[in-house]
Amino acid sequence: MPILRSLFFFLFLFFSVHSEEDTPIARFRRYLQFNTAHPNPNYADPVSFLISQADSIGLQARTFEFIPSKPVLLLTWPGSDPSLPSVLFNSHLDSVPAEPDKWSHPPFSATLTLDGKIYARGAQDDKCIAIQYLEAIRNLKARGFVPLRTIHISYVPDEEIGGFDGSAKFVPSKEFEDLNVGFVLDEGQASTGDEFRVFYADRSPWNLKIKASGAPGHGSNMYDNSAMENLMRSIEVITKFRDSQFDVVKAGEAMNSEVISVNPVYLKAGITTPTGYAMNVQPSEAEAGFDLRLPPTVEPDLIKKRIAEEWAPARRNMTYEYYMISFGIGSYHPLMIIEKGPLRDYMGRPLMTLTNDSNPWWPVFKQAIEAAGGKLTRPEILASTTDARFMRERGIPTLGFSPMTNTPILLHDHNEFLKDTVYLRGISVYESIISSLSSFKGESHKMHSTS
Numbered sequence: 001m002p003i004l005r006s007l008f009f010f011l012f013l014f015f016s017v018h019s020e021e022d023t024p025i026a027r028f029r030r031y032l033q034f035n036t037a038h039p040n041p042n043y044a045d046p047v048s049f050l051i052s053q054a055d056s057i058g059l060q061a062r063t064f065e066f067i068p069s070k071p072v073l074l075l076t077w078p079g080s081d082p083s084l085p086s087v088l089f090n091s092h093l094d095s096v097p098a099e100p101d102k103w104s105h106p107p108f109s110a111t112l113t114l115d116g117k118i119y120a121r122g123a124q125d126d127k128c129i130a131i132q133y134l135e136a137i138r139n140l141k142a143r144g145f146v147p148l149r150t151i152h153i154s155y156v157p158d159e160e161i162g163g164f165d166g167s168a169k170f171v172p173s174k175e176f177e178d179l180n181v182g183f184v185l186d187e188g189q190a191s192t193g194d195e196f197r198v199f200y201a202d203r204s205p206w207n208l209k210i211k212a213s214g215a216p217g218h219g220s221n222m223y224d225n226s227a228m229e230n231l232m233r234s235i236e237v238i239t240k241f242r243d244s245q246f247d248v249v250k251a252g253e254a255m256n257s258e259v260i261s262v263n264p265v266y267l268k269a270g271i272t273t274p275t276g277y278a279m280n281v282q283p284s285e286a287e288a289g290f291d292l293r294l295p296p297t298v299e300p301d302l303i304k305k306r307i308a309e310e311w312a313p314a315r316r317n318m319t320y321e322y323y324m325i326s327f328g329i330g331s332y333h334p335l336m337i338i339e340k341g342p343l344r345d346y347m348g349r350p351l352m353t354l355t356n357d358s359n360p361w362w363p364v365f366k367q368a369i370e371a372a373g374g375k376l377t378r379p380e381i382l383a384s385t386t387d388a389r390f391m392r393e394r395g396i397p398t399l400g401f402s403p404m405t406n407t408p409i410l411l412h413d414h415n416e417f418l419k420d421t422v423y424l425r426g427i428s429v430y431e432s433i434i435s436s437l438s439s440f441k442g443e444s445h446k447m448h449s450t451s
């Protein structure tokens with residue numbers, strides 16, 4: 001009997017392993033099952049999986065480690081004219097954490113429900129595009145398609161924590177330079193309607209801290225220029241500015257991501273006692289912090305001037321600090337702005353990709369979407385940031401795009417899911433995009449013309 005039972009057990013194992021299908025959905029779910037959540041993302045296993053997928057399709061694979069244990073995987077489909085600038089499709093390997101007890105299915109189970117929803121952390125952000133790129137190439141190869149331009153796919157670590165050990169190292173590297181990238185597609189966001197969304201810029205986040213000082217005094221005394229008074233005057237001015245920006249959004253004249261947002265995130269003042277605060281002392285210092293986000297159309301010097309002259313003026317005993325991080329190299333300035341990303345590319349142009357005929361890639365991309373039966377909404381600025389800013393800093397036209405329509409926006413949320421039908425449609429959209437972009441003969445003769 002025990003022998004018979006173990007025989008059944010082995011038969012069961014045999015069929016359960018071998019009946020696991022090798023379909024696009026099964027491959028997507030396998031990629032979703034790697035736990036790539038911060039703070040300890042598993043990078044090694046998904047990279048091995050992607051390399052095995054690349055092998056099965058016949059793509060070249062290379063791994064770079066600019067930082068130990070933080071691999072950048074690059075897959076390449078060589079074009080018939082390698083002298084033309086290549087097209088790069090980027091996605092990040094990592095995900096934000098999930099709180100399993102708030103989910104209806106374990107976040108790394110990639111549970112497929114009867115109505116076709118695939119639940120997983122990363123299903124929308126952005127493991128869908130990671131595998132869709134590969135499936136699209138698999139299908140194009142099966143049809144005998146030959147690209148004119150070389151196609152690259154990059155898988156980068158740490159996007160969700162700022163990209164400083166990922167794209168910030170990869171994009172400025174010699175290895176990247178050698179790819180001669182002419183155009184990049186990176187992640188976008190789900191659309192709740194029938195049309196696909198596309199993003200041409202990110203907002204630049206700054207952490208602004210302002211500090212006021214003034215003569216301390218008894219709580220009963222009314223006098224001018226206390227630290228609290230100085231800080232509160234600044235808060236009034238900043239609030240007025242915030243209202244002016246928010247009114248434009250409320251009037252429907254701009255989207256949230258198209259205006260400057262400035263939101264207070266902390267206030268710090270007061271003399272603490274074991275039971276709370278001394279209620280009869282006006283403190284000599286007071287501080288406030290703001291999350292400030294600038295669209296690329298804003299002239300950063302004008303905001304810096306506004307901060308220096310109106311929001312934290314020295315004449316009101318106010319100070320601020322300035323701290324800028326670009327390409328992972330932090331330079332410290334003795335002012336109090338923390339600027340996480342610059343607003344200009346290396347040539348001083350706004351960090352945005354044109355979505356009109358001045359960008360020769362734009363009509364090719366747009367027509368590829370239409371050829372796949374899709375439509376684009378009005379191009380948008382992303383309210384947050386992605387790795388696309390590193391490509392744009394190099395002056396490379398870069399669009400954010402994830403082909404998800406009729407899908408609730410669940411990135412970083414509980415119960416993140418993507419429907420199987422939406423996922424599969426995305427593969428055919430990428431087939432159209434990859435074949436169009438890689439066949440684009442380009443206007444390089446025009447760009448290099450001196451006439």
Ligand SMILES: *[C@@H]1O[C@H](CO)[C@@H](O)[C@H](O)[C@H]1NC(C)=O
Pocket residue numbers: 213214215216225226230315316317
């Ligand atoms: C600035 O601080 C000094 C020293 O605390 C104080 O005497 C002065 O009145 C303050 N001036 C303003 C404009 O707040």
Ligand SMILES: *[C@@H]1O[C@H](CO)[C@@H](O)[C@H](O)[C@H]1NC(C)=O
Pocket residue numbers: 354356357358
């Ligand atoms: C494209 O947009 C840019 C920036 O708005 C503008 O300067 C340029 O003239 C536009 N090009 C065309 C062909 O409309």
Ligand SMILES: [Zn+2]
Pocket residue numbers: 092125126159187
């Ligand atoms: Zn993402």
